[in-house]
Amino acid sequence: MTHLTRRNLMKTAAATGLAGALGSRLAFAADEPLGITLVIPSPIGDVGWGHALSAGLDLVKAAHGDKVKVTILENIAEGPDADRIMNKTVADGNKFLIAGSFGYQNGALQIARRDPSVTVLHASGFQVAPNFSPFAAKYFQGSYLLGMAAAALTKTGKLGSVSAFAIPELITTINAFTLGAQAVKPDIEVSVVWVNSWFDPAKEQEAAKALIAQKCDVIFSNAQDTPSVIAACEEAGVYAFNLNSSMKKYAPKTYLGCISTDWSPFFKASVDAHLAGTFKGANTFLGVTEKVVEVIDWSPDVPADVMIKIKEIEAKIADGSFSPFTGPITKADGSEGVASGASLADAEIIAMDWHVKGVATPLPK
């Protein structure tokens, strides 16, 4: 019976003009569940990046039930260890790999090139192959909105951000945060502390305290996976917000909001495409419009009139009529960043390596 199914599928595949390789992939899918492996660099907690990615697979599991088998490998350091582990899981028959960190790029790409029947989704990268899609969230759309709220709440006019590494994804969130704040109060300043680490709760907390000591009274926890910064801000009585998943319970009094990410529609669409044999690698940059990025758990302290403005901008971002990176924008060094009336294209945003005027800390080169 299995044999017949396989042959029939092969025929169908040939008839519809699909490649032989695709046919065998379909046959494999029909025989046994599709193995999906998610590899992430940090442990999965109740919150954070790893949590957001693993929660994104819930919809896939609900939709396909027994037809998929999900494996999550957490706390895998970037580098040779990750390459070995990804190779192993693919060799074990898992044909759908989600590489959840930028540093997995080269190893994951090699796997995709070697075996065309494998589909790879890779977080925050730039390389594309027929069976390899990088994906990233337009966090900056959310940080613009939180910038507006921060400007309305700050008493000192100084905002801060504890940031992991100076990569474009995090530079854009700081820039949009600054621009959003300046849209409400033009003379706002933003200080940034780069901790140069994805994961060091003690150091992140020291960085938050350093910013608070400099009179920053709204802190943006930019890509920390633990509530280190959020908890320190609650203790010091300053507002704070973060990316990926809500940390409201760690700061019941001073939590400003969360730029949450919901990867489930994207993961489901990709798995569906893989099962149907129609997956095509592409650079996917998803935001408010696609409902991947959404600001949740707004603080009740944001003044009502500002909240109305924020909701207006949010609606405009969703329907595509407004982009945070619309000119005129001046760079931190005084030169022109975006000309008046122009907007940055996605490709320019993904590669952004400059700060806007108002970011007080020079960008590391």
Next chain:
Amino acid sequence: MNAIEFILAGMLAAATPFLLAALGELVVERAGVLNLGVEGLMAFGAVLAFIIVYHGGGHFLGFVVAGLGTAALSLIFAIVALGFRANQVATGLAIGILGQGLSALFGKTYESLTVKGLPKLALPGLSEIPVVGGLFIQDIIVWLSLAATLAIWAMFTYTKVGLVVRAVGENPKAAHAIGYSVITVRVLAIAFGGAMAGFAGAYAAVIYTPLWADGMIAGRGWIAIALVVFGTWLTGRVFLGACLFGAVSLMALAAQATGLDVPSQLLSSLPYLVTIIVLGIISADRRLLKLNGVASLGEPFER
């Protein structure tokens, strides 16, 4: 609060995890044993203390359990390294990996949870001095680790116990010949070092940060081992190194927060650079270095 006040107020607390672990390792190495498992012992102590405090056991019990737990774990090291005379480097690394594994296992359901730290105690009078006052407002563990530093210094300088530990490290055969049990001294030193590493981890998890996340020790155990070597096995220098490391780490962050135009990668590496340079200069005299170095470090003892 300006940047200077921020650094002065925070440096002792930032230094405490390094200091506690380094003091423990100092005693272990002075007894002639090299235990490279500090990182894992700290992680194990951190998770034990966190579990106790999270379930309402209180900070005191948390520290006690962390100390006992890591002392027990380090006794496994003692059995293998002293009893079976296995290679100490390999055994230490293995125990370190075991400690990290156990911490991840025990901490699985506590990932990213937080607890309340301890209140800070101000030294009356001193804490009201402008600018430097913050230095004298610290939690109880910081004060206790300063006391421990003094006690260990006094032990090595003035007491017979200190001399026995040093004799066992310098020349175990001679110490044995005059009737001291080399193995007993070393086992006790290892247990003490283990407990101190546990306290260091507990401080990081339930007072300093205070949260649990797998991997939160983030290399601090290794820095503690390096501090012992760069501090040339002298208590005062180890203390100085730990404070320097804490202060420069905070300085690097404060410099960024004030918008100083220095690349952040350089600032991030500054604590390591400054500590190495300063302790390197202090111990530039090679003759003194040889004098302070532990002669039988890492060598198994056979009667």
